[in-house]
Amino acid sequence: MAEFPQGSVGLVQPQTQHFDTPLLLANGRVLPEYQIVYETYGQLNTDKSNAVLICHALSGDHHAAGFYDGEEAQPGWWNNYIGPGKAINTDDFFVISINNLGGCNGSTGPLTVNKETGKPWGANFPTLRVRDWVESQRHLADLLGIECWAAIVGGSLGGMQAMRWAIEYPERVGHCIAIASALKLTAQNIAFNETARQAIMADPEFFGGNYNERGTIPRHGLAVARMIGHITYLSGDGMGEKFGRELRSGSFSLGCNDPLEFEIESYLRYQGAKFSTQFDANTYILMTRALDYFDLAREYQDNAVDAFSRATCKFLVISFTTDWRFSPKRSKEIVQALLHAKKSVSYAEIESSYGHDAFLVPNMRYNAVFSSFMKNITVDIERCNSSLQGEH
Amino acid sequence: MRIDLGIISSYIKTNQDVLDLGCGDGALLSLLRDQKNINGVGLENDHEKITECIEKNIAVVEHDLNKGLQQFDSNSYDVVIMTLAIQAMQRPDHVLDEMLRIGNECIVTFPNFGHWRARLHLMFYGKMPVSDLLPYQWYDTPNIHFCTVKDFENLCAEKNISIIHKDMVYENNNTSFLCRTYPNLFSETAIYHLTRN
Numbered sequence: 001m002a003e004f005p006q007g008s009v010g011l012v013q014p015q016t017q018h019f020d021t022p023l024l025l026a027n028g029r030v031l032p033e034y035q036i037v038y039e040t041y042g043q044l045n046t047d048k049s050n051a052v053l054i055c056h057a058l059s060g061d062h063h064a065a066g067f068y069d070g071e072e073a074q075p076g077w078w079n080n081y082i083g084p085g086k087a088i089n090t091d092d093f094f095v096i097s098i099n100n101l102g103g104c105n106g107s108t109g110p111l112t113v114n115k116e117t118g119k120p121w122g123a124n125f126p127t128l129r130v131r132d133w134v135e136s137q138r139h140l141a142d143l144l145g146i147e148c149w150a151a152i153v154g155g156s157l158g159g160m161q162a163m164r165w166a167i168e169y170p171e172r173v174g175h176c177i178a179i180a181s182a183l184k185l186t187a188q189n190i191a192f193n194e195t196a197r198q199a200i201m202a203d204p205e206f207f208g209g210n211y212n213e214r215g216t217i218p219r220h221g222l223a224v225a226r227m228i229g230h231i232t233y234l235s236g237d238g239m240g241e242k243f244g245r246e247l248r249s250g251s252f253s254l255g256c257n258d259p260l261e262f263e264i265e266s267y268l269r270y271q272g273a274k275f276s277t278q279f280d281a282n283t284y285i286l287m288t289r290a291l292d293y294f295d296l297a298r299e300y301q302d303n304a305v306d307a308f309s310r311a312t313c314k315f316l317v318i319s320f321t322t323d324w325r326f327s328p329k330r331s332k333e334i335v336q337a338l339l340h341a342k343k344s345v346s347y348a349e350i351e352s353s354y355g356h357d358a359f360l361v362p363n364m365r366y367n368a369v370f371s372s373f374m375k376n377i378t379v380d381i382e383r384c385n386s387s388l389q390g391e392h
Numbered sequence: 393m394r395i396d397l398g399i400i401s402s403y404i405k406t407n408q409d410v411l412d413l414g415c416g417d418g419a420l421l422s423l424l425r426d427q428k429n430i431n432g433v434g435l436e437n438d439h440e441k442i443t444e445c446i447e448k449n450i451a452v453v454e455h456d457l458n459k460g461l462q463q464f465d466s467n468s469y470d471v472v473i474m475t476l477a478i479q480a481m482q483r484p485d486h487v488l489d490e491m492l493r494i495g496n497e498c499i500v501t502f503p504n505f506g507h508w509r510a511r512l513h514l515m516f517y518g519k520m521p522v523s524d525l526l527p528y529q530w531y532d533t534p535n536i537h538f539c540t541v542k543d544f545e546n547l548c549a550e551k552n553i554s555i556i557h558k559d560m561v562y563e564n565n566n567t568s569f570l571c572r573t574y575p576n577l578f579s580e581t582a583i584y585h586l587t588r589n
Contacts, residue, residue: 314451335453336463342409342431346446347453348439365439372446379449 004067007083008075009041009090012066014099014106019139023101026129032115036140037106038062038098041082042090044144049381051146052088053137054078054097055154055161058229058287059279061105064097065090080362087370092378093150101136102128102286110282111212123209123282130157130294134164141172150377151175155359156326157287160294163334166311167296173313175377177370180323180359182330183304183337184295189325192232193288196225200281209282222281223272230271235322235355243267297337304337311338315345316373318366320358346373396581397423399559400473400499403585404428408470411435411494413457413487414477418445425450458482461490469495476581478502480534485547492553492588501583504560506540506576541576548586557585 004010014037023031039062044051054064056077065082067075081087082095099107102125110125141149152162152173159181166176185193200206203221207214231239243264250260300307315338319331328349338345350366352358358366397420404410406428412421415434418441424430435455436442445452458481472495474487479502481487491498503526504510513521520530528535539547541560548555560572560579570578 316446339433339453339463340465340468344431344451345433345453346442346451348442349454365443368443369446372443376446376449 007085008079009066009083011069012039012041012063012076013069014039014062016106017140017143019136021139023132023136023139025126025132027127029126031101031108031126034101034108034136035106036098036101036108036136037103038096038140039064039066039076040097041065041095042093044094044146045381048145049148050093050150050378051141051144052093052095053141053149053152053162053165054082054088054095055133055137055152055158056097056100057154057156057158058291059226059275059284060158061103062097062099062107063105065095077360080360081367081370087367087374088153089371089374089378093374096140096144096146098137098140100133100287102283102290104280104283109280110209110286111280120212121282122212125282125286127293128286128290130160130164130290131168133161133290134168137161137165138169138172148172148174150381151177151374153177153179154181155179156181156356157291157294160291160296163296164294166313166315167300167307168310170310170312173311174380175316175373176311176313177316177318177373178331178334179318180320180326180331180356181317181334182326183297183333185292186330190292192228192325193292196228197285197288199224199228200285203281206281209285211281217276218281219273219276222276222279222284223269225281225284226275226279227268227272230268232325233356235324235353238322238353238355239264241353304333305340308337308341308343311341311343313343315343316369317345317347318350318359318369319347320350320352320354320356320366322353323356323358325356394419396475396501396561396583399561399583400424400475400501401427403499403557404430404471407431409468411464411469411472413461413472413474413491414480415441415445415450415452416475417441418448418450418452420473420475421445421450422448457487461494464494466493467496471495471497471499473499475499475501476503479537479539481537484537484539485551488547488551488553488586492586497556497585497587499583499585500544501581502539502544503535504541504576504579504582505538506542507580508577511577541579541582544582544584548584553586553588555584556587557583559583 016037018035020033063076064078065076084091099105102109110121114121152165154162159178162176162178166173200221203218205216206218246263248261248263248266250258297304297307317331317334319328335347348369354361408430410430410432412434415436421432433451437456442452472491478484510521560575561581
């Protein structure tokens with residue numbers, strides 16, 4: 001029996017849920033059937049009021065906490081904040097983490113075989129929007145008997161899902177936590193995504209997205225896409241502190257003609273190469289497009305205040321000082337719209353040198369704010385339960 | 393309970409929308425929530441106090457008040473409150489204008505610099521007063537715009553601001569005869585409930 005670090009949910013196992021009911025997508029297309037892979041941590045209470053939904057970001061998946069059997073090293077991507085005694089305390093909450101539709105880690109996506117053609121969906125997989133994920137997550141919630149989430153929590157693209165939930169299904173969301181997120185992407189942000197997509201599409205192994213049929217992977221293009229992403233997730237200062245101009249190999253000594261490589265080059269290449277064998281290129285394109293298309297207020301006369309006026313939950317918004325991909329300014333736009341809509345919102349801007357990645361990294365103040373807010377949710381649940389019992 | 397908070401609560405009507413500028417640890421907002429069922433939010437810049445607010449289940453938004461309040465719509469709150477902070481603002485007069493733009497009413501409290509101990513301190517020692525209530529030296533104090541009860545009322549008159557209520561507090565007590573008769577000399581903390589209407 002493996003030993004797990006303190007505060008870990010320990011050994012976890014993904015589950016799969018198949019849905020036969022067709023899913024009508026925002027773009028008008030229909031997914032005739034689909035499956036969702038998810039993990040759960042903690043125990044669902046008897047009245048099913050302590051469920052927390054974790055929404056993942058661009059390259060995340062359902063493995064948010066704990067460890068898989070037989071694997072030594074890497075815990076889930078948000079293990080720092082999910083576990084017994086952690087911000088999302090699994091002693092109090094029943095946590096569900098879903099691999100989004102269109103993903104490449106088990107949920108139906110471009111890698112799945114399309115039963116109509118007998119071939120993988122590949123580039124023909126429908127384009128998805130954030131609201132499609134909310135719909136599929138809602139179907140899973142229905143199946144599990146969760147009428148109202150105690151909280152929906154997400155960073156970056158995950159925050160967009162949490163906010164979409166809050167305004168589309170207000171009666172089903174108790175608390176919404178949007179971390180390092182935005183009401184919509186800026187032109188600069190879309191530009192980075194398009195550059196990443198073009199890197200993938202320019203790879204000769206891409207074959208218009210149907211690389212699976214050809215038995216290839218656009219490894220190089222996906223690696224470059226990841227490198228571009230990675231640069232924008234770090235802060236300039238953070239990168240400088242970590243890598244500076246250190247050389248991995250070679251020397252600038254006069255007369256020395258050995259090949260030169262900076263540490264940052266080696267690091268980015270390693271990250272790109274690793275990612276390119278673990279992630280699917282079509283999913284990367286699909287996820288970045290969903291990010292680009294997201295505009296919380298589009299269906300509400302482009303007015304975020306009108307959009308949020310539908311919400312009934314309490315909000316927590318968090319940003320990080322050196323995050324320039326989803327800067328504090330973007331989070332403040334969320335906060336302002338919520339204040340104008342007279343919604344309960346708390347906001348903290350956390351000092352960190354980790355850029356956009358800061359939402360994944362241990363940080364005392366972030367943890368204090370996040371934990372305090374979550375702790376009050378348990379109080380709200382208990383109050384709600386006792387008032388319900390009082391009615392009977 | 394701090395008496396100034398109780399007095400402020402007495403000015404507030406049930407279910408009002410309240411914005412607390414510089415809400416500190418959220419003590420006032422949680423009192424108003426419990427006593428008056430308000431919809432409240434606080435603005436605060438101190439990291440630890442922000443966490444304390446969240447611990448109390450008080451909505452708090454991290455914001456530096458000296459960066460202004462232009463993001464708030466006019467008449468968007470019933471009451472805007474600022475307790476013991478207006479003397480630390482770069483332009484207290486502008487803050488007052490903003491509070492009465494955003495709120496239909498506002499409540500301001502400040503340490504009265506006309507208090508007899510402050511006067512005596514300056515008169516006998518010839519130095520800026522340092523006390524339990526104002527424990528700073530002149531060079532490190534956040535309180536850059538001290539005023540007396542008289543100064544404040546003159547400013548309100550100039551700005552056509554009417555006083556709905558005012559209360560003076562001395563040693564956690566607002567019933568003292570001296571405090572009521574000679575507020576500018578005996579009150580430590582002045583509490584004003586104001587409006588433009």
